[in-house]
Amino acid sequence: MANREIQTDSVKITNGNLEIPAYLAMPVGVESAPGIVVLQEIFGVNSHIRDVTERFAKEGYVAIAPALFHRQAPGFETGYTPEDIQVGKEYKAQTKAEELLGDIKASIDYLISQTPAKADVIGCIGFCFGGHVAYLAATLPDIAAVASFYGAGITMMTPGGGEPTITRTKDIKGGKTLYAFFGMDDASIPAEQVDQIEDALNEHQVLHRIFRYEGADHGFFCDQRASYNKAAAFDAWDQVKHLFRQELR
Numbered sequence: 001m002a003n004r005e006i007q008t009d010s011v012k013i014t015n016g017n018l019e020i021p022a023y024l025a026m027p028v029g030v031e032s033a034p035g036i037v038v039l040q041e042i043f044g045v046n047s048h049i050r051d052v053t054e055r056f057a058k059e060g061y062v063a064i065a066p067a068l069f070h071r072q073a074p075g076f077e078t079g080y081t082p083e084d085i086q087v088g089k090e091y092k093a094q095t096k097a098e099e100l101l102g103d104i105k106a107s108i109d110y111l112i113s114q115t116p117a118k119a120d121v122i123g124c125i126g127f128c129f130g131g132h133v134a135y136l137a138a139t140l141p142d143i144a145a146v147a148s149f150y151g152a153g154i155t156m157m158t159p160g161g162g163e164p165t166i167t168r169t170k171d172i173k174g175g176k177t178l179y180a181f182f183g184m185d186d187a188s189i190p191a192e193q194v195d196q197i198e199d200a201l202n203e204h205q206v207l208h209r210i211f212r213y214e215g216a217d218h219g220f221f222c223d224q225r226a227s228y229n230k231a232a233a234f235d236a237w238d239q240v241k242h243l244f245r246q247e248l249r
Helices: 047-058 082-092 097-114 129-137 165-171 191-203 230-247
Strands: 006-015 018-027 033-039 062-066 117-127 143-149 177-183 207-213
Touching: 006 047, 006 062, 006 097, 018 047, 018 097, 033 047, 033 097, 033 129, 047 062, 047 117, 062 097, 097 117, 097 129, 117 129, 117 230, 129 143, 129 165, 129 177, 143 230, 165 191, 177 191, 177 230, 191 207, 207 230
Parallel strands: 033 062, 033 117, 117 143, 143 177, 177 207
Antiparallel strands: 006 018, 018 062
16 A cells, blocks of 8 residues: 555535535645545445545545445444344435436546645445445446445345346446446345346446456455455455556546
8 A cells, every 4th residue: 555645524515405514635735636536335434435535535536435325324324243234234225326326426526626635537436225326326427436335235236226237238338347246145136147247248348357266255355354354355356456557547
């Protein structure tokens, strides 16, 4: 990890009449830098998501993590107990794809207008629920590169109902690159679903790489979860850094 000095702040993003809380991190003294939108798990913008956001700032990016559950539960963040998971799933079930995309677009607009982030070099990364939403975000023209971590349900559904998110693969355009990361011990994303995602990306000629980690479970990137897999997490972080170095220039 780079050792740049960073600054952090809690900010508000405007999306219509909604003021969305977000966590912002950036290198100190930077005049211009690529931007990254960090998308939460079902546990809110908790300490893990804030840590990831700070890690990007230390790498030289302006990173922002919007609270995707603000409509359902303002200020929500939690841990990883079975009870926490149940509550997070309930809030996730109330989200809608178009609202989420609107919140991400508002986050991008905030980065471009209120921070040193440069337009046209904005990346997106998401984990768990956020990994699914990151796949949706790949359809936005303002996003240049996407890293999607163990996004469950991409082949089966979309937030708020309608055709599964995988059917939107055809809308991922503009030569952007998508990296997707999966643990092969993840019961919520069977291997055949990973294959279906790869097939769809190939069919629609989306630049991509699929990473399959044997012995890794859902949530393998999060060092606060019992499913943390150090080897998979370290490799995935290296791959993410490579993706954004190559695509956000």
